[in-house]
Amino acid sequence: MAPISTRFAPSPTGRLHLGHAYAAWTAHDRARATGGRFLLRLEDIDQTRCRPEFDAAIIEDLNWLGIAWDGPVRRQSEHFADYRVALDRLTGLGVIYPCFCTRAEIAAEVAASPGAPQGPAGPLYPGTCRALDPARRAARLAEGKDHALRLDVGKAMALVGRPLFWHDEKAGEQQARPDMLGDVVLARKETPTSYHLAVTVDDALQGITLVTRAIDLFPATHVHRLLQALLDLPVPAYAHHGLVLGEDGIRLAKRDKALTLAAMRAAGETPQDLRRRLGLSAC
Numbered sequence: 001m002a003p004i005s006t007r008f009a010p011s012p013t014g015r016l017h018l019g020h021a022y023a024a025w026t027a028h029d030r031a032r033a034t035g036g037r038f039l040l041r042l043e044d045i046d047q048t049r050c051r052p053e054f055d056a057a058i059i060e061d062l063n064w065l066g067i068a069w070d071g072p073v074r075r076q077s078e079h080f081a082d083y084r085v086a087l088d089r090l091t092g093l094g095v096i097y098p099c100f101c102t103r104a105e106i107a108a109e110v111a112a113s114p115g116a117p118q119g120p121a122g123p124l125y126p127g128t129c130r131a132l133d134p135a136r137r138a139a140r141l142a143e144g145k146d147h148a149l150r151l152d153v154g155k156a157m158a159l160v161g162r163p164l165f166w167h168d169e170k171a172g173e174q175q176a177r178p179d180m181l182g183d184v185v186l187a188r189k190e191t192p193t194s195y196h197l198a199v200t201v202d203d204a205l206q207g208i209t210l211v212t213r214a215i216d217l218f219p220a221t222h223v224h225r226l227l228q229a230l231l232d233l234p235v236p237a238y239a240h241h242g243l244v245l246g247e248d249g250i251r252l253a254k255r256d257k258a259l260t261l262a263a264m265r266a267a268g269e270t271p272q273d274l275r276r277r278l279g280l281s282a283c
Helices: 018-033 052-065 080-093 103-111 134-142 153-160 195-205 220-230 261-266 271-277
Strands: 005-008 037-042 096-099 148-151 165-168 172-175 185-188 210-214 237-241
Touching: 005 018, 005 210, 018 037, 018 052, 018 210, 018 237, 018 261, 018 271, 037 052, 052 261, 052 271, 080 096, 080 185, 080 195, 080 220, 096 134, 148 220, 153 220, 165 220, 185 195, 195 220
Parallel strands: 005 037, 165 237, 210 237
Antiparallel strands: 096 148, 148 185, 165 172
């Protein structure tokens, strides 16, 4: 089997929990089984929620799990210039437009439209600013109005001019349907990139050949495949795995104060205990 390159890419917005351990071990074990590379990336673009203490805690938890990575840790906050290059290219292609709508305005417009298109996570952005008069758009930009940069998915697909596909290990070949997520945000004034743009650029720059991540991110891959085509980036293989659920049957999440790895460690559990609980073979 040819060596593969994988990555674990948590956000330092809280302590890691059992779901993170499963994701990290999955990526790590797949790479090591082929003599490949396993990389660590910290997705810390949200400077309002990411904290240095959580950055350090992630390193501590991974060391305790016995997970070693290759090369330096890539912190997204140190690479905004890479995402700027990608944004400039997309701007040059004419597939990005400024959106001046606030979240409250978008919610109000969606609520007033019973037939508003729906995506995997709820109503989609209705495209208000996509059709904004060019003169009005230019005036708002000249005034310094706050805005996000959105991907015009319809124009982008037309520019690509062909169906796009990607392969998932469990689901098989998939045709990209980025329209199911609508015109996603690629950057904001306070955050000069988004998850969609940063992860697509990073996976290419880091030479990732197999993206392992949870099934809840499956829909995002449709947008990532479109960005890969627009930016002439390689297309990795994908393996979307199941979510680790709590005793209540709900996925573990930091915001719900899921039991952390640190708490499990303090209670006397070992990494091998956790691997058995997750159904993973012993190291």
